[in-house]
Amino acid sequence: MLSVVKKAEQDEGLVIRLFNPSRAEGTDSVISFKAEVEKSEEVNLNEEAIRELEPKDGTFSMTHHHCQQKSYKVHLKQ
Secondary structure (H helix, E strand, O other): OOOEEOOOOOOOOEEEEEOOOOOOOOEEEEEEOOOOOOEEEEOOOOOOOOEEEEEEEEEEEEOOOOOEEEEEEEOOOO
């Protein structure tokens, strides 16, 4: 479930938060961009990098465990 899309606090990145509300199982998510992705990373709630992500053709695939929230920051080429 998409819970937040907002401008990053410290730079021009786009922050996306996903949440899996299911108590029973994990779920797979896919995010796609038409614009070219310059940089992308999983971030904590303070928008600090946890790990870099490598999209394939502007698409990210990820798995969220039950009741798990994850945040991502994406920089699109302008």
